[in-house]
Amino acid sequence: MAITLKVNGKTQEVDAEPGTPLLWVIRDELKMTGTKFGCGVASCGACTVHLNGEPVRSCQTFIDDMEGAEITTIEAMSDDKVGAALQQAWVELDVVQCGYCQSGQIMSAVGLLRQNANPSVSEIDDYMWGNACRCATYQRIRAGIQRAAKILEA
């Protein structure tokens, strides 16, 4: 089926079978590889993107009803005020290790900071619970979000 999506502000027509997860449309059809495959069952958060501004797990978001939907991926975050602040904080604090989950971590963290400009540790933990990091960079993720909040406040 042909479907029109707005991806990072650009209108894209894609051809995908009904039932195809958005993740594979982004990676295999649009060739944008910043969004990662980790589990396929919405248990790890590596595939997090924004659908109409809200973080979703793209591996369990299906293409069928998405005509006209606005999709935002990690590739657009350098031009996003909150995303850029998080990326800056991530570099300042060297949050990453292997880095494979970090696109998803940042996409979730953008969602958090948009609804809560100054989250506490427990608010961060509650919101970020679903984003697994097998390298266990969690305390730097916490610190990175709080640092980004400060950058945005300035």
Add this chain to the structure above:
Amino acid sequence: MTVNTSRRGFLQGAAAAGAMLVVGIRPDGALAASANPSMLTPFVQIGTDGSVTAIIKHFEMGQGPATGLSTLIAEEMGLSMDQIGYDFAPSNPQVYNNTLFGPMQGTGGSTAMANSYLQYRQAGAAAREMLLHAAAQAWGVEASTLSLQDGMIFGSGKSAPLGEFVEAAAVLDAPAEPRLKDPSEFRLIGNPDVRRLDSAAKGNGTAMFAMDIQRPNQMIAMIARPEQQRATAVSVDASGAEAIKGFISADILPNKAGVAVFAENTWAAMQARDAISVEWDTRNAETRSSDQIEAEIRAALEADPTYNVNEADVVAVQTAIDGAETVVEETFYFPLLAHAPMEPLNCTIEETEDGGILMHDGCQIPTLPHGAIAEIFDLPFDKVQIKTVLAGGSFGRRATPQADYQVEAALAFSLTDRSRPVHLVWSREDDLRSGYYRPAFGHKVRVGLDGSGNIVGWEHRIAGQSIMKGTPFEAFAVKNGIDHSSVEGTVDSPYQIPMAAFGLTDTEKATSTLWWRAVGHTHTAYVMEVMMDMAAKAAGIDPVDFRLAYLSGDGLEQQRKAGVLKLVAEKANWGNAPAGRSQGIAVHKSFNSYVAEVVEISGTAADGIKIEKVTCAVDCGVAVNPDVIKAQMEGGIGYGIGHNMRDKITLTEGVVDQFNFPDYEPLRITDIGEIEVHIVRSAEPPTGVGEPGTPPAAPALANAIAAASNLRIAALPMDDNGVSFV
């Protein structure tokens, strides 16, 4: 700073751009330099434009060698970290070998820095001296009057960018023994402000992991595998997949271990794999359950061990314990564990124009798949290339003696006409159910104490599934029948325990066994440190003081282990936990590094335990990148705690019970509080940091739980013991 993961492209591009200086080693091992990178194995390449690229012989799974080895070059060349880029070395075991592995290129055993520290510094120092000599010749001055700093050569009233002297330096001979900087001159080594070179790319989605390789016209391959190990494919009926758009074909692998399903894209491959039906021959398949594996190990612990590991007088040890005032005894059990790196296993294979094979892989031990591919395609070694790209974690899983997933990709590719690259992709289910696990182990320990609380005997039996036997590593890892990885951390512990006997019995493997972050130390540290705690409690002596009594010798090992123990006790305010909190401590030497940890918890086993804080002290010799070391301790602690809290792989009649993260729950951000890491200042040679943070974490948590709840956890995971975590 540039990250060029296309080495061939880089080399061609650099050559096309003009002259360059490469410094590395010749095949005979001597330091050498050239204008032509094909003449030797470069560790550093310098372009006439002044660009400096470190060639990293270790793969990057997050543990930091790309930054670490670049730091060594930059330090000796007087560069700042934003003046150096990196590139991963091609597969060439003769010259990019791990000097601690022998003629094998690979990453493991936390050796990346230990075996590269002098090599890369020498290459950087040689480059510095050659550039200074070239400048001295050009300016007609003595080289000793010049210095190289931040990419500029200064002296004799002149200054110029180093790039101006690259062509002249490239025709000079490399100094045999360049002067290495004195530690007092270090600006980067030991500097906590040095940042990772891969942070930005990993935060903005541009970092290229193996999964992100999309070769023109590539196919995706997934493998349908049997439910039980050692079952073989007899026939495949792909009619169910015919209607799936993008499905190409399904064929039995030449070794019958599975069925390769080819498709135009990943989603089609996943659906097609589900839609085909395969007939399996299960006559030789594994049929045992984990209960049987555990029963076999527990039975072995009750019998005399096969191997007397330290050639002890076992009867004398038993007699000493039997005559002791107090005997402390415990039997431990450790289940199978999966590695579950964040990036599912995958690699891409293609034919080159000259009929060779090129593999793109987040490759941990390139020499193993390199040889396997050469054999499968009957090619000479030099017709096979492995291009190493970033790996999304590994924890040991990307290094199997059998090169399992790379061989799968090669066998799948051999089924095709080789006109299209094949990207083999595993799902998370493939990863958790693949059969490569931290082996199951059991320990039974009896410790005798005299009336003053001194240890008078320690009888320690270990039973479990050998990792090294039956692999190419057996020759150097197994001595007199004893797989050292089964006993490491016990018999070689720096603790000076009198009257100790260590015995080992191998039990049958039901799955493929594999090193998992910290290998044997994952179970031996737990046993040693929980037993020490139990003995201390029975003796009525503080657990820190009790341990220090066995580290009182003046040997360097004892002093370093005692050093981290005392440091962590001080930093964690040991013995003075805030109200409502309990502390547990553990200390362990692994991979030549010493790590002590205090875990502080609130709550009780019955009401739910929360891990509030972990304090860590590490002595890993010279701390090259202190912040990377801290990060590795943080991550190692999380890895050790997370699995031991609640994870295990179990089998029912040979079939793995777990499928995906919901039933192999990873450590979550909510599970663990602050981690504080202290690094001991040291002038000893640098040692491992990727693994040593892991071993003490679980026993420190177990000892904290015991302090809070009087519950001794001897069978892992912890939540099988009525413990809940909040």
